[in-house]
Amino acid sequence: MGYPHPAHPRETPVISRYFGDAEARTLAGWQKRGGYEVLRQALATDPVDVQNVVKDSGLRGRGGAGFPTGVKWSFMKPDGKTHYLTINGDESEPGTFKDREIMRWTPHQLVEGAAIAAHAIYAETAYIYIRGEYTEPIHRVREAVKEAYAAGILGANAMGSGKRVDVHVHKGAGAYICGEETALMNSLEGRRGNPRIKPPFPAVAGLFAQPTTINNVETVSAAQHVLRHGADWYKSLSSPANPKSTGTKLFSVCGNVAKPGNYEVGMGFPMKEFLWDLCGGPPAGRRFKAIIPGGSSVPILTPEECEGAVMDYEGIQAAGSLLGSGGVICFDDSQDMVRQIARLARFYAHESCAQCSQCREGTAWTTRILERIRDGQGTMQDLDTLLEIADNMSGKTICVLSDSCATPVVSGLKKFRHEFEAKIPKNRSSVMIPGFSPAAA
């Protein structure tokens, strides 16, 4: 992509091709670029055939979980029930800002993708749930929807197909947890955004208790390119070394890096070249100390671990982390990792929906301990306690927010333990709670 930096020749701009191109935001501009022709074709195609093309392409969910999109779509059968499509635009993972750019620059790309996906799952209604903080993206997508209705692209007889396709924009109100699919459904229904216990899975009983598919903004945006150019074309964009991760991925890069921004590359791109050649490496005169490759909830990597890694689902996993949402956070050697990990834990403590005690108590307790260590008031025992709490937080709650807090803490402690220990005063074995006197107790 070329925005906000000039495009690098090694990028593969598919979804991001028109970022920075203001004309592409309008209906006329989008149509001039071939927009809505794929929707026209899709509406004339049997949903099962649409599902099969996407299945063949190997496209996987870009929101973080990486579930095969075509397979997810194929869970929806023509059973006579009302089906819903929900597009997850509640991008709130620290380090991730790719969906924001899709919605800001190419809102029609999203609307077209949503309409195609709705058709593929036998749904007449799609809701695009966008986080409340994204005022400009919300405005752009709403404008695009309005234009599409006025042009007869959406509505009771979408593009003259005789089929109804409605797309509505729903604005969130500030809750990271609503990016979790079942919490998102609760929020959309006018409830607190508490995740639901699964089963039932959304494909069985989701939004308004009806069969529902939830796709990320980037996923449906990619799906239309798959349908336009074919499954083989999509597979040709990525490294042939790993057929499990196909096509392109939009990575957000931020933190201590020379050229932060969004970069779209073929899956399997070497991480070292990505960080140095495309993103310009660390700021001048500094060295990378740590990289979080997939949004803040995945294990932290050292620069050495990134050396031979490739950027796809399996490649980053082999390096010891996860692809997640594709938000790459860089830390240079000026950073105090204890301070930054404590700040990250505070984010999760703030955003816990408080439904599960392991998460509600665990994220807050973890934060308190980390901030104590940060302030030079920790003990060596605290380090063991952090690991114990993390163990109790992982895999024991309704959703994975609790795990998301524990993961960077555990990996940070493992890889930067010396920084934690350096902040702990020698011979300190207990913590004095201000205002508490053991004698008075």
Place this chain on the structure above:
Amino acid sequence: MSLHAMAPDGHDAHTAHVPVFTGARRAELDELLTRYPTKMAALLPALWMLQEDRGWVSPEGMAEVAAVLDLTPAYVKGVVSFYTMYHQHPVGRHFVQVCTTTPCNVCGAEDVVHAFLRETKCGELGVTSPDGRFTVIEVECLGACGFATPVMINDALVECVSVDSVKDLVAGLD
């Protein structure tokens, strides 16, 4: 998008509640209700309308929303308190949210917060300035991490704010 004040009225906690859902707003709500199979699903959008018109979500406002959507005020309050973007108290005319989550923090966001507190004379996070113009808070991830430090002033996002640019930014607000 231009920076503008949050709402023309309703910043006084003691102002009697003037109904929101009348005339054009009522028609807007009625149209909105056609998009969902349940009335309750219009709760978040209705609360947004209330906040846009009155500047905050007051108890009287919540009661009105509850009445138009056939919900109880207690239920509405329960939902409102879950989300961070609804103001349950009046805020300054310029509501400033500075992102200090890790990706921005490594780029110096904490210093930007201090600069805002100094320039707006708020002194403390969450406290409205004596002249009623500003309220500054820290916010958890504005989703613009590549443009650190992003700052949201009412409904406008300002990217790449530095300590040096805060003074001019504040001076440019009425």
